[in-house]
Amino acid sequence: GNSVTQMEGPVTLSEEAFLTINCTYTATGYPSLFWYVQYPGEGLQLLLKATKADDKGSNKGFEATYRKETTSFHLEKGSVQVSDSAVYFCALSDSRTGANNLFFGTGTRLTVIP
Amino acid sequence: NAGVTQTPKFRILKIGQSMTLQCTQDMNHNYMYWYRQDPGMGLKLIYYSVGAGITDKGEVPNGYNVSRSTTEDFPLRLELAAPSQTSVYFCASSQNRGASYEQYFGPGTRLTVT
Numbered sequence: 001g002n003s004v005t006q007m008e009g010p011v012t013l014s015e016e017a018f019l020t021i022n023c024t025y026t027a028t029g030y031p032s033l034f035w036y037v038q039y040p041g042e043g044l045q046l047l048l049k050a051t052k053a054d055d056k057g058s059n060k061g062f063e064a065t066y067r068k069e070t071t072s073f074h075l076e077k078g079s080v081q082v083s084d085s086a087v088y089f090c091a092l093s094d095s096r097t098g099a100n101n102l103f104f105g106t107g108t109r110l111t112v113i114p
Numbered sequence: 115n116a117g118v119t120q121t122p123k124f125r126i127l128k129i130g131q132s133m134t135l136q137c138t139q140d141m142n143h144n145y146m147y148w149y150r151q152d153p154g155m156g157l158k159l160i161y162y163s164v165g166a167g168i169t170d171k172g173e174v175p176n177g178y179n180v181s182r183s184t185t186e187d188f189p190l191r192l193e194l195a196a197p198s199q200t201s202v203y204f205c206a207s208s209q210n211r212g213a214s215y216e217q218y219f220g221p222g223t224r225l226t227v228t
Contacts, residue, residue, distance in 0.1 A: 004156070042221055042222075043118075043204055043206075043219035043220050043221045043222055044157075044204065044206075044219040045219070046216045046217070091156075101147070101159055101162060101172065102147075102157070102159070102217060104156030104157045104158075105156050106154065106155050106156045107156055
């Protein structure tokens, strides 16, 4: 079946620190991989995505590379800001499930302190 | 475009009561979804729809019903509310079939059943 495992939080970093949030997946087909971000009191927003092995998704200084050999899609940012404080969700979508259904990890809460 | 809108934002129900969570999107998306998010957990798919008149169950459909009479609207019905349905509910929509298409989320409805 399809599943996503994320590193447990919460994560607290100082401003300008390096961020890594680990994500591994299990899928029966050839999934697309996503990182969504949820700011306080809001719905989820797509942060970045990768649709095939070795693709790198990037947005707002965040990056993640689709690694088929390690079934991973770790999120990284070189220098975090206070405004990056949010909950981050790793997700996969397997086209064979139809309708673009997403399978989410449990989320990692990031707090960045000045 | 307003995107995906949900009403109400908050609701408190007594056990056994019923209610409908409303969801509307103005992006002419074929696919729509309902998720629930329990504290500290990722999102779980309740129901989804691939177009007007077509709905199907997700991972956690028990206790819920949906309908899709128009492209724009996808209401979620709770018939006999139970404490286990206390959660935050998110509606989402997606443009078309294909694993790489982004899902757009509404702001959520926070439901408490006591």
